[in-house]
Amino acid sequence: MSRLRACVLGATGIAGQEFVVALQRHPFFELVRIGASQRSAKKKFLDAITDPGGKVNWFPRETLDDQTAALQVEDAAQMSVDGIDVVFTAVESDAAKLLEPRFAEKVPVISTASAFRCDEDVPVFLPAVNMDHAALIDVQRKRRGWQGFITPGPNCTTTGLAITLKPLDQAFGVDKVVMTSLQAVSGAGRSPGVAALDIIDNVIPYIAKEEEKVERETKKILGRVEGNTIVAAPIAVSCTCTRVNVLEGHTESVFVGLSRAASLGDARSAMEEFGSAFLALGLPSSPKRLITVQTDPYRPQPRLDRDAENGMTTTVGRFREEPVLGGVKYVLVSHNTRMGAARGGLLIAEYLVKQGYIERSK
Amino acid sequence: MSRLRACVLGATGIAGQEFVVALQRHPFFELVRIGASQRSAKKKFLDAITDPGGKVNWFPRETLDDQTAALQVEDAAQMSVDGIDVVFTAVESDAAKLLEPRFAEKVPVISTASAFRCDEDVPVFLPAVNMDHAALIDVQRKRRGWQGFITPGPNCTTTGLAITLKPLDQAFGVDKVVMTSLQAVSGAGRSPGVAALDIIDNVIPYIAKEEEKVERETKKILGRVEGNTIVAAPIAVSCTCTRVNVLEGHTESVFVGLSRAASLGDARSAMEEFGSAFLALGLPSSPKRLITVQTDPYRPQPRLDRDAENGMTTTVGRFREEPVLGGVKYVLVSHNTRMGAARGGLLIAEYLVKQGYIERSK
C-alpha cells in the first residue's frame, strides 16, 4: 500500500506538533502539507515555531526531522484540499468550526478540537471503546452531503475516564461516577497556557468548561448507536477538574457506582483484559494494553506512569471498594498530550484506514 | 489572671515548632518547659533544631524569640509534670501512647497525635463543631482516674472536611460524602517527610492510613454524645487522599449528599454563618470566620488562601449542585499545619480554659 497523504492543521501548537512528530516515518501516512494561522504562513515549519529571539518552541520529546522542519507552512484558511487523503486538525474550537467542514466536504478530518463533539451525527471515538459508533460516519456523510467526515477525539480528561469505565460498564453496568481530576499544565497549551506564577506551590481548582465536557462526552462515548444517532449512556456523572503542578499526565480519582456487584479482583481483571479485539489489530500506534494495572499502592503517578507504552496506555491503581456509590474506586493516569490528544486521534485514523473509511482520494 | 504554665512535648518537629511559636507572647499561656527525644535533651532549643552543619531547621513563618531559643530541652520520657498546668504534645503516635497518659494523670494534655483518637471516652475536638463533646472529659477522668485528660485534635485532612460538613449537617442533614484530597507536603513532616525526588512534576496517589483516619474521625466528630460515649454520625464517607507538589494547605474536592434539599445559596449561607457563638467568645487564636466563602471560580487555591486569618479559617469555593449524591459539591483549602495541627489544638485549649477545664494546677 502506498502511504496516504496527510495534512496537519494547527501544526504549530502542542497537539499539532504531536501530530507532526507522530506522522514522521509512519507506515500508513505521509505528512505532505502543513497548515497554520496566517502569521506562520509561507515560513518553513521550523521557522514558524521559532520566536524572534531564537527560541524554538518545540514541545514533543522526539526530534523534528530535517525534512519536516523544511516543509513550508500554508495559511490554513486558504488551503485547498488537493493532493490530501486525510486531514489531522489541532486548531482551536472557533477555527475548527470554520475550517473542518470545508475539508470534510472532500476528505476525512480527524480532530482534537471540541467544535463538533456534540453534533448528533458525529462520533467521538475512543480506541476500543466505541468503534461501533463508526456507523454514524455514513449518516454524517449522507446528511451533510460530504465525501469526507469529521471525527473529533474526546477531551483529554474524558479519555482516561471513559476508557476505564468501559470495561466496568460492559461487565457490571456503571450507573454513577464521581470524579476529581488533577490535570497537567500541558493540557492548557502554551498560549496563554498556565502561567508559572499561578501554579508554583499551588493547585487551581477550576478549568473553564472542562467539567461539562467530561460529563457530556463520557455519556456519549459510552452510549449506543440507535438509528441515526447515539443515545447517551444513562450514567450520572459529577466532576471537579483541577490543575496541579505537573507537566504532563492527567491523574483522576474515580468513584464508580455499579449496578451489579463486582469483586475488586473482577473489576481489575475486566480492566486488564479490556480491548483485546482492538489490540489484536496490531495498529502502529496501538499499545500492548489499553489499561495497565499497578499493584504498588503508591501508583499510578503521572511522572512515573505517563510515558508507559509511549503514552498510549492508561495506568490504573488503588482499587478499593466504594461504599457510598456501591462499586469500586480507583486512581488513573492518562497521558493528556499522547493518548489524550494527537496520538489517540492517530490511532483512530489507523483503525479507520483498516476499516476502509479513510482511503486514497481520487 | 496569671498565665497558665505550658509545656510542649515533641517541640523540635514541625507541629511542635508551631506550638512553640504560637505560645510565644500568648495571653493565656506561658511556655515554661520543652520536651523532646533524648537526642535533643539538655541542649538549648535553638541548638536542638540546628544540625551539625549549621542548618537551622526552623519551620514556622514567625521568628523564634531569643528567650524561647534559650530554653533547655528536657528528655520527654523522663520529664516530671511539676510546675506545669497544661501539656501540648506533637509527638509521633507511638511516643504519644507512652507519654500522654503519664502526663494526663495530673494535667490536661492537648495533642496532635492520633494515638487516642479512637478511644471511646476521648473527644476529638474541632473548634465550633463539637464542643458539646466536652461532656466526655469528665467520663474520661472518672474512668481512668486521672486529674487531667487527653484531647487529640483530628487529622489535618479531617479538619477542613468536618468543619465544612458541620453547617451542612445542621441545616440539611449530610448522609453521603465522597472526597478527594490534594495534600501539601508539610503534612508529612520533615523526617522522613516527602522527598523532592518523589513529588517534583508529580502526584502521589496514596498516603498510608490517611483515608481510614479521615473516614472514621469525620463520623466521630459529627457524632453525638450519648451516655458515656460518642455515637458516630450515620454518614457514608469515601475518600482518596493524594499528595501534590504544594508546600502547605490541603485542598479537598468534596461531594456531599444531603437528606433535605438545599439551594446553593442556602448551603453557602450556612457555611458563612457557621460558628457564630464560638466566634463570639473572642478567643485569642480564633479567626473572624471559621469558613470563608470565595466567589472567584478559580478559588480557593492553597497558596493564595492558606494564610487567610493566620491559617485559622477554612476557605471554600466552587459551590455547585451535586447530581450523583443529591446535594452540593465544593472545593476547600485548609491550612494543615495551622488550624489542622498545633494552632487548632491551641484554640481548643483556649476554649477549655474559658470553660474551666484547664486551670492552674495546685
Next chain:
Amino acid sequence: MSRLRACVLGATGIAGQEFVVALQRHPFFELVRIGASQRSAKKKFLDAITDPGGKVNWFPRETLDDQTAALQVEDAAQMSVDGIDVVFTAVESDAAKLLEPRFAEKVPVISTASAFRCDEDVPVFLPAVNMDHAALIDVQRKRRGWQGFITPGPNCTTTGLAITLKPLDQAFGVDKVVMTSLQAVSGAGRSPGVAALDIIDNVIPYIAKEEEKVERETKKILGRVEGNTIVAAPIAVSCTCTRVNVLEGHTESVFVGLSRAASLGDARSAMEEFGSAFLALGLPSSPKRLITVQTDPYRPQPRLDRDAENGMTTTVGRFREEPVLGGVKYVLVSHNTRMGAARGGLLIAEYLVKQGYIERSK
C-alpha cells in the same frame, strides 16, 4: 503636611499593582488616579484586573481596599496631569518612552521601566547607594525644559547586586564582578510571563537583554557625578542570568574582585553597617537594615528570606574568600517585586519628598 496626590500608570500589571497597594494608606501620598491601557479604561480598577471568566488577577500579598478597587481607570495615553503631584509608572519600556516625558513636563515621574535608564541626564537611584546622583535632576530639568523629571529604578536583578557592591566599593574598591543570577518567575510579569510548561523541573539559562542591563546599570549606579553627567564606575562586570522555578526573590551568586585586601569579617561588617545615614531618615518604606547578613550556611534562600522587612532588605550569606578575582564571594537574595520594583521606587520617592524634589504642584 497634606498628602501629595499620586497617580499610577500601568496599574494593572504586577509592578503596577505593587505601586497601588503600597500607596493605600501611605503617609506621604494619596492615590487619586489610575491609568492603564485603553482596554482597561473606564472600568473600575477591580473590574480591569478581572478576566471575563471571573478570575481576579491580583498579585500582591496585601488586600486591595474597596476604595481603591472602585477607582475608575483612565486611558494612560489620554490622561491629563491635572491634580497630580507625582506619577508612578510601571508600564512597558515602549509605552514609557511615549508616556513618561509627557508627564515629566509637569511633575516628577518615578518609573520601573528601562526606557530612560541610559540617558546621561537621568539618575537611576538605588536607596542609600547613590543619592548624590540627585544633582542630575536639575541638569535634566534645565536641559529638557521640564518642571518635573524622570527617575527610573534599576532592573530588579541590578538592585541586589548594586546594593551589596556599594559598601564593598566604599571600603575596599570593587574592580571586578562575576555574577550568576537565579531569577524568580514573577520578574517576567504575567503576560506573557514564564509558562509553567517551560519552568517545571527546569532552569532557563537566558533572559533576553537582562545581562546587558545588569552590567551597564551596575556601573552607572556605582559611578560618580562629574559635571552634568555620571561617569560609570571602572568595574568589569560579567553576568549570566537564569530563570529558576521560584515564585519570587532573585538569588545571585556573586564573585567580587577588590582592589584593597579585605578580611571576610571586614567585608561582612561593611555590609551590615551600610546605609546608616539613609536609614536614619526613617522613611515610611525603609527597612531597618538595607543588608541583612545570615550566618546559617544554608541561607539566604528565596522562599525564607525574600519577605524579610517586607521585601525591602537584601539578605546576604555564604561569605567566602574569592581566590580567582582576589576578593570575596557571597550569595544574595533580593525581592524582585518589592525592593526590586515598585516599593524600591516608592522609597526613592519618599526620599525625594524629604529633599524637596517632589512637592505639591501649583
Next chain:
Amino acid sequence: MSRLRACVLGATGIAGQEFVVALQRHPFFELVRIGASQRSAKKKFLDAITDPGGKVNWFPRETLDDQTAALQVEDAAQMSVDGIDVVFTAVESDAAKLLEPRFAEKVPVISTASAFRCDEDVPVFLPAVNMDHAALIDVQRKRRGWQGFITPGPNCTTTGLAITLKPLDQAFGVDKVVMTSLQAVSGAGRSPGVAALDIIDNVIPYIAKEEEKVERETKKILGRVEGNTIVAAPIAVSCTCTRVNVLEGHTESVFVGLSRAASLGDARSAMEEFGSAFLALGLPSSPKRLITVQTDPYRPQPRLDRDAENGMTTTVGRFREEPVLGGVKYVLVSHNTRMGAARGGLLIAEYLVKQGYIERSK
C-alpha cells in the same frame, strides 16, 4: 569473548540502581552478584528496594528485569570476591573506605564514592579527558600490593565542568575558572536526600563539601602524570554550588579565563570536536558526541537536554566572551546520575576492558 562477571555494591541506592540497570544486557559484563547493607542482605533485590508499605523505590527510567529482580542481595561487608571479575561500587564514602580496598586486593573496583579520589596513586577518570592517567594503575597496584585497583569517578558536578574545560585547556590554556552550579535534587540521593519542604519554590545556596570537591577534582583531572603521581593543573578554580528545584541534570554557569586568545567560534569548535579518538573506540556506553553545542540561546535546559544521548553527552550553550577573566563564558547541562555517576563509571570500565586493565580473573 565471554562476558566479565560483575558485582554491584550499594545496589539499592540511586547510583547503585543505575549501575544495576546499565549492566542488564551489557555486552562486556554480566551482573552476577549484588551487595548492600546488612539490612538488605538475603532479600531478593526487588524486595530489598520495596518498603514495608509496598512502595517500590526504583529510580531509573528503565525497567528492572525479572532476572535481576530475583538476584539475592548479599551483605557487602561479608562478601567474598569469588567468581567476580570487576566490582562497581556506589556506597557512601565511609563504607567505601572499608569495603573498596578489600575487593581491590583481588579485582578492579570502579567506584562513584569520593573516599579515594584524593589519594595520589588513584586516577579519577573522566571519559576522553585523562585516559593517560591510567599509568597510575600500575603505580597503585605495586605500591599497595593489590591485584586489582580502585578508580573512583569524579563528583557529579565536576564531571560536566572538567569535560568542557578540557578542550579549552588543550587548545587555549585554561588559567581561571569561576563557576556557579544549579544542581538537581537527585544528586543528593534518597535518604535523606532533599526534602520537598526545603526546595519547593526555593533555591538552597549550599551543598556541604561540594565546592571543595569540585575545585580539587577539576585540577587533578586536568593535571598531568609526572613520575608516580598526578600534578594538579595550575588553574585557579572558584565555585558556588546551589540546589534548585530540578529532578535531574546539573546546570553550571561557567566563566573561563584563557591564556591564549580564542574566538567564540574556535572555542565552540574545540568543544564540538572533543574526544574523537575516544569516541572512535565505539564503547557500548559511549555517546556519539561528548559535548553537544546548542545554538538556541534558551538552551541548554536540564529538562530538555539531560537525556540527550542517554544522559552521556554534556550539552553546552550561551557561548559569550568573558571580559573579566579574559576568555569565554557558557552554560552547561550534565546528567548527574548518568554520565555524572554510574554510567560514566561504566564507560570507564569499558575503556579499561579494551585496554586490558580489566580481565577475567583467574
